[in-house]
Each structure stands twice: as C-alpha cells, then as structure tokens.
Amino acid sequence: MEAQPQTVHLSDGCAIRAKLLGDEPGKPLMIAHHGAPGLSTHLEAEAAYGDFADKFRVLVFDMRGCGDSDKQRPYTHAQWTHDIDELRQWAGAEKCVMIGASHGGFLTLEYALTYQQHLYGIIVGDSAAQVSHWGAINMTKAALTDPRVKPDPEQLVRMLSGNCRDQDDLMTGFATIAPLYAAPDAIKDLAEIDAGAVISKSIKPFYETVNAAMNDCASRYDVRDRLHEIKVPAFVFVGRHDWITPVPCSEFIAEKIPTSKLVIYQTSGHFAALEQKTPFQRDVREFIKTLGIPEFKA
Template identity: 65%
Template sequence: MASDLQDVRMSDGCNIKAKILGHGPDKPLLLTVHGAPGLSTHRETEAWCGPFADIFRVLVFDLRGCGESDKQRPYTHARWIQDVDELRQWAKADKFVMIGGSNGGFLTLDYALAYQQHLYGIIVSDTAAQQGHWGLMNMLKTALTNNRIKPDPDQVLRMFSGRCIDQMDLLTGFGSIAALYESPPEVKEHAEVDVGSVLSGATVPFYEAANAAMGDCLSRYDVRDRLKEIKVPAFVGVGRYDWVTPVSCGEELEAGLPTSKLVIYERSGHFPGLEEKTKFQKDVREFVKTMDVPGLKWVKA
C-alpha cells in the first residue's frame, strides 16, 4: 500500500514524512508531535488529533528516526524541535497551535521555550516538566511490580536505560508492558477507543532512536525552572491512571505555566484523547476558544 505521506526535506538533508489533514486556505495550523521516538509514528497523533481537522489544518509527521522518516542523526530534542520549526515553514504558517502527548509533550514544551514567537498556544497530554533518572526509575519500578503484566526484567531495564540491542528487543520489551498504557480492566470497558489497537498500528520499532530518547534525552530533560517563561495559553490533560507521567506531573505543569488549564480524565490511562475521546475533544475545543487564533470563529462547542 502506497504511503500518503510527503517528503519534507530538512536543512540538513533529512527527509521527514508528513501530511496535512483538513486542507483549507483560511484554517490555522495545528502541528502534532507523536510520543515514544523509535516506537510511535504519526498514526498515533492522527488517531487522537485527526478529528480537529474540521477547524484546523492538522499536520502529522514521523519524527526523524521514526516510522517512514529518514533514520538520520542526531536524535536530540534540539534537532527534533528544529525539524518542527522547519515543518511550520513548510506548512506556510507564521504562528500555529502545537499539540503533543507523552514525549511529544516534552518536545512541545521545549519548542515553546525556543520558538514561542510562533505559537498561539500549546496543548499537552500526559507529559511532564521533567523525567530524569528518578522518573525513569519510577517507571521501571511500576513495570516490574504491577501484577497486570509479567515482563522480562532485564529486557525492560534495557529499554528504560536506552540499551536495547536490536529492533526485536525493543518491540518485545514494549509489548510486554503495553497494557499499562491503558486504564485498568475494570475501567477500560468504558473506553471509547481501544488504545492497544491504535498502538499496535502506530508502532514501528527503530531501537537506535529509542535508545537515544530513553538513554540520553530523557535523562537530561528538565524544564521545571523555565515553565514561567512560557506565556502562551497551555492546556494540560492527564489520565487518572497514567503510570508514565501521573497526575502529579500535570499538577506541576499547571502550577508552573503562567496561563494554563489542567483537566484530569478519570477513566483514562496514558491516552485520554482516545479512551475519553468525546470529552477530550470538547475540552480542547473549548480551550481553543480562549486563544486569539485567527480563523477559528467556527469552533464547535
């Protein structure tokens, strides 16, 4: 099956695969950033951000080292957010709204700190102002002690420390803990979208990018002291049962961002945009109404 993504050539020659949903000459741009470099692809963000194409031009893409994009280094936050800004230019948008979940939220916050002049506002879901060694160790502890799963401890340790040995090591390691990204079984029955089915369709393993993201980038990521510099409106969503970036991470973001709104999704894990899709869509649309974004007079309630 032929891909519907386009090649967008970056300034260093790397080809990024991208597409825009909801074309329209007067629509503002919503640029989405998927999570989990080396695992996730644009299919993840298309699943939970695609519905906004009625009011935005929604740009989805594969980060370098992910999906169908070139596997060209470097795999760093600085290069990934530079790619975002070059995609903004490709989409011919001086200003836009940026949305990212999980690791995509880390990159959204980093982008806001580097290129705030190009933002109307940001939307982050299940993300944090820092991850670092302590955050990664807490994730590892949860993965190894949760009775919902029975992973190989050595394999999970390799994944969280950025030491996967090949594609299969990464894929099977992630597969062994994937159930934790959903709400627990007694809550999951109410989910509007099955997270597992979306993740399986959006997972394209590339262990070198995953190793860089987990082993280097996240251990250095900490923007807590700089949140006050982000002056644009910020929407922060978090699932009540999120084990990766729990509710406390969302509360820390709300406290640190000058103009922010926190929404806790009581029946969701790490993907409220899927598990509580209707509420998430409504909440984000209501929040977008508070931004000064030209062309959004037709926003739905």
C-alpha cells in the same frame, strides 16, 4: 479527499514524511506531534488529533528517526525541535497551535520555550517537565508490581534506560508492558476505544531511536525551572491511571505555567486523548476558542 503523505526535505537534507489533514485555504495550522520516538509514528497523532481537521490544517509527521522519515542523526531535543519549526515554515504558517502527548509533550514544551513567538497556544498531555521526576526507577517499580504484566526485570531496565540490544530486544520488551498504557481492566470498559489497539497500528520500531530518546535525551531533559517563561495559553491533560507520567507530573506543569488549565480524565491511562476522546475533544475545542486565533471559525 483523504490527505496524502508528502516528503519534506529539511535544511540538513533529512527527509520527513508528513501529512496535512484538512488542508484548505484560510484554516489556521495545528502541529500534532506523536510520542514514543522510535516506536510511534504520525498514525498515533492522526488518530488522537485528526478530528481537529474540521477547523485546522492539522500537520502530522514521522519525526526524524521514526516511521518513514530518514534515520538521520542527531536524535536530540534541540534537533527535533528545530525540525518542528522547519515543518511550520513548510506549511506556510507564521503561527500555530501545537499539541503533543508523552514524549510529544516534552517536545511541545521545548518548542514553546524556543519558538514561543510562533504559537497561539499549546496542548500538552500525559507528559512531564523532567524525566527523572518520574524516572526509570519508578517506571521499573510500577511495571514489576502491576499484576497485569510479568516483564523480565533485566530486559525492562534495558528498555527503560535506553539500552536495548536490538529490534527484537525492544519489541519483546515493549510487548510485555503494553497493557500498562491503558486504564486498568475495571475502568477500561468505560473508555470509548481501545487505545492500545490504535497505538499498535502505528508502531514501526527503531531501537537506536528509542535508545537515544530514553538515554541521551532523557538524561538531559529538564525544563522545570523554565516553565514560567511560557506565556502562551496552555491546556494540560492527563489520565488518572497514567503509569508512566502520572498525574503529579502534569500537575507540576500546570502549576508552573501561569496561563495553564489542567484537566484530569478519570477513566484513562496514558492515552487520554484516545481513551476519552469525546470529552477530550470538547474540552480542547473550548480551550481553542479562547486563543483569539484570527483565522479560526468556531
């Protein structure tokens, strides 16, 4: 039977829309975080990681300020990370595996640094340890020089710096750069699915959340000097053609986390877990076998 959405009321009264995939007794918990606060929802995480429900109870959800969850502030990494731990408790698990890509990768790293005692391991994809490590300037340059797109320069800067004027400003701006998230056309034919089509189904935009994530949160996000504190095993992955968090960002994460493994998917863009789903699933499942999860059955 297909999992049904549930409403989880957090301690501050915020209502979070969540689903437990593969919710069967005895399975360990995997928390799967979507990316792009204010643009994405649990549907992205479900598409990318839902197949792990054969071995896990996979918790997917719309983060605070996204999708069908409450638009209750604050929109900060500290609050979003605390929300994740309340969801873990709601799911009734002392420990879990956490997986997230892009901004979901930021929060996976933040969760590991704050709640490491509740983790078997983490899986971090197409992400970075500091936003200015790649930064709005580099993203703007990449978008303005790629022949696949022709964004309005001023609108692009507003969006990437967290200064969208309204919903229309956000969505028209995002539409102009959406092709950049997939691998280039010459390579994209090798991908198993069109990741962009999957992601577009999950978009339920809120420009205030995007602005907070791209401005206030991004300006404060920097875990470079703390990555060595993460002692649980880490699987780090990235698409070779990721334009927004390019390969060196993931290489840095893998270098600084002492227990990490890095995999680069050669024909992927920013959605490696979707664009090369078969090798991604294979590699992650092999990684999970090494975590020593008591409830896990290979």
